[in-house]
Amino acid sequence: MDMKPIFEALEKAAAKSSAPDDGDFVKDGLLYCGKCFTPKQCRVELFGEIRTPFCLCKCAAEKRDAEEAERKRVEKMQEVQKLRRLGFPDAELSRWTFDNDDGTDEKLSTAARNYVANFAEMKKRGKGLLLFGKVGTGKTFASACIANALIDKGVPCLVTNFARLVNTIAGMYDGKQDYIDGLNRFDLLVIDDLASERDTEYMGEIVQNIIDSRYRAGLPLIVTTNLTSDELKHPQEIRKQRIYSRLFEMCVPLEVKHKDRRKEKLIADFDEMNALLGLNAADEA
Ligand SMILES: [Zn+2]
The missing domain is CATH 3.40.50.300 (P-loop containing nucleotide triphosphate hydrolases)
Known part of the structure; x- marks a missing residue:
């Protein structure tokens, strides 16, 4: 089975959902996050070619981890x-x-x-x-x-x-x-x-x-x-x-x-009731 077209399709799909945000910039041919300044693409060698698939920058990975932790907390x-x-x-x-x-x-x-x-x-x-x-x-x-x-x-x-x-x-x-x-x-x-x-x-x-x-x-x-x-x-x-x-x-x-x-508790209740009714122990004596 030829895996190459499958990887290419995946790459394309990832690229579609990874549109650059405001402030993102390109350095050395890779897209960088404008917020955390870490790369949103990585460089890998696949089928003898250098490719640059999209990956999660530091702040996106942290956001994903926080969401996962929150989901687990709610679940628990x-x-x-x-x-x-x-x-x-x-x-x-x-x-x-x-x-x-x-x-x-x-x-x-x-x-x-x-x-x-x-x-x-x-x-x-x-x-x-x-x-x-x-x-x-x-x-x-x-x-x-x-x-x-x-x-x-x-x-x-x-x-x-x-x-x-x-x-x-x-x-x-x-x-x-x-x-x-x-x-x-x-x-x-x-x-x-x-x-x-x-x-x-x-x-x-x-x-x-x-x-x-x-x-x-x-x-x-x-x-x-x-x-x-x-x-x-x-x-x-x-x-x-x-x-x-x-x-x-x-x-x-x-x-x-x-x-x-x-x-x-009974004694406390009794005292409270007496207080509410304006009675006190001294009156009874
Ligand atoms: Zn980031």
Whole structure:
């Protein structure tokens, strides 16, 4: 096949789209850019002839690179938005980020941030967190912050709870196991509020199935629960013993004890309402 006419056609096409701009000039037989003063043509030997095809000058190449970088940035942003929508069935939690962390629990904040920083290693070892402690201590907040920070890095995460998962699965005619195994497309699975779901045989079976599937895949899981250390370590039922001991195997347990954020918020709300109504504590006394 004779390549020469093909190259000539390409050259002609490039020449057409490379009309000189104002300020461009010719030096030593090559066209130069009037803005960056670098050549818009290069000299090559092709089929025994010296040719001068058009090329990108420095500023045109920089413009192309900047456009490419911008395109990639937008693409990544859209990907992250998609991951966040998918990862937070409860949209409220998608707004919980480290930026909103009031730092009341330094130990928890540090562990959560370090978990994100070391996620590659955590994932490799299939290690998650088991955050346990009283209601309102910020366990859900910390796990949502972790998921949000990882999603920012393009890591697929899902933040949900057993009640929601079981509802979804119970409504399925078939494909239940496929759905459960499908959860493994998320690098991190966060399941909020273990043991707050209805305590039935059926529920327990699904909870165990979800945890086992994650375990088999060697992928990390973050679980939050209001259960105490004693309840986690010495459950009465055999099934719970199995589930909890597997959780201890898969997760680093972290007891979260701190002031009751919900109670604090209630008190703050109460004070605000009193102020709005022109009441104050002194009047009541
Ligand atoms: Zn230029």
